[in-house]
Structure formats: C-alpha cells, structure tokens
Amino acid sequence: MKKQLNSVFTITHKDRRTKARIGVLHTKKGSVETPFFMPVSTKGAAKFINSKKIEELGAVATISNAFILSLRPGTKLINKLGGLGKFMNFSGVNFTDSGGFQMYSKSIYLSSNEKGVNFRNPISGEKIFMTPEKDMEIQLEIGSDVAMCLDRMPLYEDSKKEIENSVELTTIWAKRCKKHHDMLQSRIPHGRRQLLFGITQGGIHSDLRKQSIKQLLDLDFDGYSIGGFGMGETFKEEMKIVKAQKLLFPENKPIYLMGIGTPSEILEAISYGVDIFDSRLPTMNARHGELFTSIGKMKILNKKYENDKSPIDKNCNCFVCKNYSKAYVRFLLKEEESVGKELASYHNLYYLQNLIKEAKEHIKKGKFIEFKNKIKRVYK
C-alpha cells in the first residue's frame, strides 16, 4: 500500500447500505487498516498477554496509559530506551491515553479546574497537578504514535449540569493541548509527527455531545474520540449517541469509540462508521470465565464444562482452541492459575480480531448487514 505522508486517514472501501468503511490510518510508525480493536496495555503490556502475543493474535495497535507510565517507570526512562514501542517491543501502532480516564477512580482523582487536574499519585500518595501542556509533553516524551487530549471524563451518574461543566473543561483543555502539541512538533516533518486526537464528552445527552463536537471540530484534530462510554449506560443509550455523533464528524477523520468491546457494540458502531476501538472488558471478563464464541457468550466456569474435552469454540483457529479443552481452561481458571488467565484472555482477544477481519471481508463483499445481524442474533 502506498504511504501517504500528508494525509492521516484514507478511506479505501465503503459499504453501500450502512456507513461502515475500511480505511488506512497513517502514523509515524506506519500505516494500519481500520477498523481495528486495540487490546489495552495500560503499563506497556496487556494483562497476561505480552506484546508479541498481541502481534500474533492479529492486533495492529495497542493503547497504553501515559499518565500511569509517567509515574513509573517515568517518561525519561522510556524515552531513553527508544520510546514506548521499542520499550515494549511492539511492532504495531502505539496509542496513549492522557489520564482523563483515571478520573473515574476516586482514589486517584481529586479535583479539576480550568488550569488542570489534581491527581493523587497511587504509588507515593503525593499530589500531582496535571496541566494539558504537561500531558502533551508526557505523551511526546513517551513517544507514542497517537496521543489523546487531556479530557474531563464525567461519570454516568453525574447530573446534566456536572456533565455540561465537564464538556466545557474538555474544550478548554483541548484548545491548550492542540496549541502546545503543535508548538512542540512544529519542526518535525509531517509524516514523522505524533498524531493527536480530540476527545468528545457529553454523557448520554445529545445536546451536550453536539456542543462538544462542534467546539472540537474548530481545532481540526488528526482524529476524534468519543469518550465517556462503558461506564454503566445501556447499549441503546450508547448507540443512539454514537450514531448521531458520527454524522457530525467530517467523513475524512478517523473516529475512535473509547472503552467499547463487545461483539454487538463493535459491529453496530462499525455500521455507523466508527474506525477504532479499545476495551479492557474482553480480557477482564476472560479472567472471570466469560468467553466469546461463534455461538454466543460462554460461561466456562459452569459445572457442565467440567469434563468437556472439546475446545472453547470449534470454529476458532486460535492456539488455545487448537490445543486445549474447555475442561482444562476451566480447571486452570478455577485454580486461578496465571496460564488459565492467559489462555482465556488470548482466545477472547483473538475472537475480536477475527470478528473485525470478517466484518471487513463482508464490507468488501457488500454483505456487512447480514454479518452484523448474524452476530447480533447470537449475542442478544
């Protein structure tokens, strides 16, 4: 594929009946095809899955948390060792989140205002004041390929007034992030720059979401993230907003729906034109025995699988399904053995990678709706 250095995103296929599309995201590390799902590597590794396994299961990108990495081992060390991609030896694209997501944690998040955010260092207990400018410096020093703006993420239970305030702060910080990021990268040739995505907020309120997008579009980010989901809202609430929001973004910008990772949600969002996903849930649920299969969700800790010699999913080609039985994976998970957690997590991530691969094939064949409906039927 021809590398287009001056364009961040190229659309290569469009579905005729939905807004689903296949594209290419061009980053300083290389170009990767969308849509894609990113395993979450908060501290530079996914839980029980190392970076080589992430590559092996077919993921082209992963997302880490710049704020957490800045606390330990620190940005200087990562920078000295060649940046995050080299440090964790991942050949795909490295995204970093800003730390906005940490605002869900009452033990880390203290307060925020126009100037920035007060966090408590979970390691030392010290107070940290994070400004949008500092956040950009951290992400650049870590050397990720795609950075996120510092955003003020509201909680699902917050009042509309509180969510409105978070939208305002998110916009103020986004302006400062963009200005500082542009300044820091002004001497770097276009194709070698770190990309910066703006994050939109607004909870499940259509008017606030619309306001958030309008304000961020003026800043012309490389891509846009839809933030604040996966926090307790229903599938219907979430998808109504995603569908309406997607229509407000320019066609030529990559769109990243943050924190979403069930098969039905991913395919529904792809049908609205979303390009990028991440979620901790596929691995977290796997560790608790909830597995994705071609016939729907399976609770492998169920007693009925105690003597089951068959693989987790006979239609899955992952190394777990080729080599191990349900009974074995179930036993290891019950014993809380780390290998059990690894096998279950690997299978779930592989399932999602394969799901998106198949979704792309169906987009190309003009059969995406049929594929989406088939999967939605088994994941009711």
Ligand SMILES: [Zn+2]
């Ligand atoms: Zn499998």
